[in-house]
Amino acid sequence: MTKVAISAAVALSVLFFSCGENKPAEKAPVSYPTMKIERADRSLTTNYAATVRGCQTVEIRPQVSGILTEICIKEGDAVRKGQLLFEIEPAQFQAAYDIAQANVHSAEAAVSTAQLVLDSNKELYDEKVISDFELNTAKNDLSEAKAKLNLAIAQLDKASTDLSYTQVKSPVNGVASMIPYRVGTLVSSNIVEPLVTVSDDARIYAYFSMAESDMLNLVSQYGSVDDAIKEIPDVKFQMNNGEMYPLPGNIDAVSGTINSSTGAINFRAVFPNPQRLLRDGGTGTVIIPNDYKDCIAIPQGATYELQDRIFVYKVVDNKAVSTEIKILPNSNGREYIVTEGLEPGDIIVSEGAGLMKEGTVVNAK
Known part of the structure; x- marks a missing residue:
């Protein structure tokens, strides 16, 4: 009986420990990075493809x-x-000028002669030697001579201008x-291509288009388009090779209408170009900074998107609570500026929001 009892006890022990080994181990809670929402200053940028033009071409x-x-x-x-x-x-134009000049001299002589005739006729008329008709004819001859002189002078001016051309x-x-x-x-005024194009590029213009929505955001931020042009900080220019142009510029003009085909508005930025580094016809990128004071900025990794809506996970009682937020359309590639949905003091999961689900226990780290 003793041996039987011992064997049974051993069997029960083995069975007990075997069952214990098959029981799944409890998973340790996952730690998630969190952050406390605070207000701060941020400067974000928006990039626009641009075409370079000389200040005067x-x-x-x-x-x-x-x-x-x-x-x-x-x-x-x-x-x-x-x-x-x-x-x-210049030969033909020099000849035309010489002829016109000779015609002026001839017309001047004709005026002098007509003046002498008129003066003489006045004396004769006063002595009642000639009639009114003869006196008036002399006056008309002088007027005609003066008109021909004016015509000759005009022709000389034209010949002089043509010669200068x-x-x-x-x-x-x-x-x-x-x-x-x-x-x-052989060249003429109606040639297809110009003789040359001269571009004044001591300053250059960078022309770019901005979506209507971006323009409305500027108006919302600064009050009006004119105020935006005055208040927007200096803009930067990234050249076609990826390098940054060393001198800042500023926006100085905006079109008064929206392009109905593209829904965009044309803007112009001006940059000093003392080294002639930028050339007419070139391309690049205008970079516009947007400064935000006392705003709420969160990492992009703290958000996830669902049906074109942006969410974060607030931490409430150590659990993740999905919360919709509104953000500005532009970003610096790392952060979003939040306009609605979060307040200073809120705690959110700062990374890996897309891997979580509602109600997840958050072991903050």
Whole structure:
């Protein structure tokens, strides 16, 4: 009996310990990083693709027709206002000027002669030697001579202007573009391509488009478009190679209408360009900063999205409570600015919100 009892006891012990080993172990609570909501200052940026234009870009075209006899600049040269760029064969225009000048001298002589005749006729009329008709004829002859003189002077002015047009000069300071013509080419005012384009790029304009919603956000923040232009901090420019342009600029103009095709509004930023680093026709990115004072900023990892709505998990009584929030549309890539849904002093899960669910026990760390 003793052996039987011992065997039974051993069997029961083995069974007891075997059952104990199969019982699942309790999972330890997961620790989640949390943060306490506080107000702070933040500066976020918004990027806009931009096209670069010179402050003043002028297409230089000939005002008269003729053979191009000299090109006085090289492509890419910096040119000054009034500098000679091209010369057009002047012979025919010089001849026209000389003829016009001779016509002026002839007309001046005719006026002098008509004046002498009139003066003489007045004396004869006073002596009753000639009639009213002859006196009035002399007056009319003088008027006609003066009119012809005025016409000759006008023709001389035109001939002088045409002659001056054979020397094509730059109307602005700037940089010369490529030159599609060569010496010996017949050029005229209706040529397809300009002789050269001169771009004044001591300052450059960066043109970009802003969505209507972004513009309305600016108006909401600053009060009006005009106030926004005045109050927006200096903007930056990222060049096409990814490098930041070293000098800041500012927004100085905005279009008065919305493009009905794109729903966007055109803006213009101006940048100083003393080293001519930015060139007309280039591209880049305008970066607009937005400064927010005393705002609520949270990590993007603290949020999750559901049906185009943004949520965070508040920690209430050590449990996760899903809470919808409203945020500003722009961000710095790391944080969101919260406009509704959170208050200073709230505790939220700061990472991994997308992996949690409602009611999860939060062991804060």
